[in-house]
Amino acid sequence: MNTLEERQRQALGQIAEIKRISCAIDHALQNRTPAAVLVTSALHGEGKSLFASALAATTASLGKHRVAVLDLNWYRPSVHRCFGHELNQPMERIIQADLNELVAKNGDQSPDLLVAPIDHQDHTKMNGDVFGVVNRLIEQAKKSYDLVIVDSASIFPTNRMMMDPVMLSGMVDGVVMVVQTGVTPKQQVKRAYTIMQAAGANVIGVTINQHREPATKQ
Structure with missing residues (x-):
């Protein structure tokens, strides 16, 4: 089988x-x-943003749900790259405007997208009721869409700006954890899962990224 066929x-x-x-x-x-x-x-770099984007795009393509994906990982945003978008709105606008004015609409059978703010690295602008802002965005999304996929930061290291997945888990209906097989230490995965459960999160599944079947002995 040639490389193209394999891909x-x-x-x-x-x-x-x-x-x-x-x-x-x-x-x-x-x-x-x-x-x-x-x-x-559990940790940064396990492929959660790519998974969130693929899940949103695939679910929207099935045509059963109106889907939106919200990039709420304002520390290392990457969902916009998965969809070929640029960061183009300041944090002040995202904090103040309604969601419908903020999302990039991608047409039928494609998810709409809320990207991170262009000035996401300036954490001083996040002072104030961050909890209230994020909860408002998620609630507005649920009024306009059947399924809302929220991409968040990793659980470790602990997020100091109250924009972490433990906080966000209380605003959603379910949590999916992505684990990069063979890379993330098992104890870190167990610890992350325990923290989410202790916070009352509804962890509905764990998905394994880059799984490889054991090589067959010749």
């Missing part, structure tokens, strides 16, 4: 797996609509 086969397999996960999330939430799902991970 095509891999892509089809990934799409099929994301569809399966989408159906599993629907089942875990008892087909509740609207619903908001938080995607997080």
Whole structure:
């Protein structure tokens, strides 16, 4: 099999797996609509933003739900790159405006997108009722969409600006944790899961990223 065929086969397999996960999330939430799902991970760099983007895009393409993806990882935003968007709005506007004025609308069977603010690195602007701002954005999204995918920061290191997944978990209907197999220490995954459970989060699943089947002995 040539390289192109291998890539095509891999892509089809990934799409099929994301569809399966989408159906599993629907089942875990008892087909509740609207619903908001938080995607997080124990550590940075486990592929959660790519997973959140793929989940939103694939679920929207099925045509059963109106889908929005909110990038609330304002420390290391990357969802915009997954969709070929630029950061183009200041934090002040995102904090003050209604969600419908902020999202990039991508057309039928594609998710709408709220990207992080262009000045996301200036954490001094996040002083104030961050909890209230984020909760308002999620609640507004649930009024306009059937499924809201929220990409958040990793659980570790602890977020000092109250924009962490533990806080966000109380604003959503379910949490999915992404684990990069063979990279993330098991004790970190267990610790992260325990913290989310202790906070009352509804952890509906853990998805393994970059899973590889054991090599077959010749």
